[in-house]
Amino acid sequence: xRNLLSITDFSVSxxxxxxxxxxxxIKNPEAYQEKCKHKKLATLFFEPSTRTRLSFESxxxxxxxxxxxxxxxxxxxxxxxxxxADTIRVVSCYSDIIAMRHxxxxxxxxxxxxxxxxxxxxxxxxxxHPTQTLADLLTIKTEKGRLDNITVGFCGDxxxxxxxxxxxxxxxxxxxxKIVLISPKELAIPDYVKVDVMDKNNMCYExxxxxxxxxPKLDVLYMTRVQKERFxxxxxxxxxxxxYILTLDKLDNAKKDLSILHPLPRVNEISVDIxxxxxxxxxxxxxNGRYMRMALILKLLGIK
Ligand code: NCD
Numbered sequence: 001x002r003n004l005l006s007i008t009d010f011s012v013s014x015x016x017x018x019x020x021x022x023x024x025x026i027k028n029p030e031a032y033q034e035k036c037k038h039k040k041l042a043t044l045f046f047e048p049s050t051r052t053r054l055s056f057e058s059x060x061x062x063x064x065x066x067x068x069x070x071x072x073x074x075x076x077x078x079x080x081x082x083x084x085a086d087t088i089r090v091v092s093c094y095s096d097i098i099a100m101r102h103x104x105x106x107x108x109x110x111x112x113x114x115x116x117x118x119x120x121x122x123x124x125x126x127x128x129h130p131t132q133t134l135a136d137l138l139t140i141k142t143e144k145g146r147l148d149n150i151t152v153g154f155c156g157d158x159x160x161x162x163x164x165x166x167x168x169x170x171x172x173x174x175x176x177x178k179i180v181l182i183s184p185k186e187l188a189i190p191d192y193v194k195v196d197v198m199d200k201n202n203m204c205y206e207x208x209x210x211x212x213x214x215x216p217k218l219d220v221l222y223m224t225r226v227q228k229e230r231f232x233x234x235x236x237x238x239x240x241x242x243x244y245i246l247t248l249d250k251l252d253n254a255k256k257d258l259s260i261l262h263p264l265p266r267v268n269e270i271s272v273d274i275x276x277x278x279x280x281x282x283x284x285x286x287x288n289g290r291y292m293r294m295a296l297i298l299k300l301l302g303i304k
Contacts, residue, residue, distance in 0.1 A: 001118055002299075002300055004118075004119075004120045004121060004130050004131065004296060004300065005109055005112060005119065006128050006130055007170045015134075015137065017299075019137065019141055022291040022294065023291075029062070032062070033063070033064050034064040036060060036064050036065030036298070036301065036303065038065075039066070040066045040097075041056060041057070041060040041066070041068075041069075041097050042067075042068050043099050044069055044070060044087065044100040044102075045069070045073075045122070046078060047101045047102065047229075048071075049101055051265075051289065052123060052131065052289075053071055053122070055289045056120075057069075059291075059294040060297060063294055063298070065297075088114045092116045092117045095117060096117055096301060097117055097120070097297060097301060098117055099131075100120065100122055101122040101123040102123075103125050103229075105124050105125040105127035106127070108122075120300070126161075126165075126227065128169075131289070131293055132163045133169075133170050134295075134296060135289030135292050136170075138288040138292050139259070139285045139288050140220055142284070142288070143259040143284075144259065147174045148177065149175065150219040150220060151217055152171060152180070152218070153181075153211075153214060153220065153222065154181055154182065155182040155224065155244050156187070156223055156224035157187045157224050157225065158183045158187055158189040159189065159190060160230040160231075164189070164224060165190070165193050165197075168189075168193055169193075172200075173201070177203060179198065180208065180214045181206070181207045181208070183207075186236065186240060187226070189207075212253075215253050219259065220260075221258060221259070223246055225262075225265060225267050226243065245270075247271040247273065247274070248274060251279065254279070258279045259279060259281045260274065260280050260281055260282065261281050261285055262282040263282075263285070264282055264285075266282070
């Protein structure tokens with residue numbers, strides 16, 4: 001039985017296959033509408049979510065399956081003190097596959113040790129978010145026509161932004177990737193990503209505070225929200241929350257075919273004026289996330 005806990009649980013060729021299935025679903029959705037008939041997806045969200053949970057549910061419904069779950073830890077028995085292990089033992093009696101989001105890093109790994117059905121990590125604390133990465137990869141592939149030889153700038157909260165960590169892990173396996181890390185020092189990428197991912201894979205990367213300076217060289221700009229809920233100290237959040245606000249004038253020296261991504265939710269780090277610019281890809285990313293989750297559910301359930 002396979003799980004998706006980290007994006008590196010899948011080989012590059014398995015990710016290529018998922019992208020190919022998602023592209024086929026986009027062309028030919030009717031062929032998939034009964035693939036998961038009589039299958040049940042449980043969504044266990046111990047942390048807030050709009051896109052990820054609804055996108056999983058929409059994906060399963062589009063495959064003809066059913067969904068059950070909770071969207072608030074307070075409405076589950078975890079509020080009575082139940083452990084993740086026990087919750088998962090129970091929910092795996094009710095469902096064929098589980099997508100889970102949890103504030104604690106590693107909770108989906110613990111879940112996978114106690115589950116009789118596949119576990120999908122839908123975000124664990126400030127650690128990983130592999131299904132957002134699937135959406136990001138399909139978006140980059142569609143916009144750029146390739147996943148190698150690109151310069152990707154990550155801007156904002158690189159410390160707590162789990163989508164950043166997972167996407168860097170994924171990109172580490174493609175050739176000719178250059179990473180530009182744009183953040184204040186306090187929100188810099190964690191050392192484990194630097195050492196265990198970027199250094200280990202001999203990735204080419206630089207760190208800077210200035211988005212303006214590096215803008216001309218970027219093919220992809222991945223903006224992120226400052227992750228308020230992960231701060232220990234509100235003053236630090238207030239000081240750092242507006243570190244970067246992307247406005248149209250800041251795109252003057254950007255490449256004409258720059259692709260701007262954001263996992264969403266956006267707070268104010270991208271001005272709404274940019275939404276109608278052809279370089280804005282963040283709502284396309286949302287649509288792509290659903291297709292990739294459909295492909296992922298099929299893969300983990302072993303359905304061709
Ligand atoms: C992200 C997350 O939950 O990590 N959202 C998402 O799933 N698309 C990003 C965020 O919350 O800032």
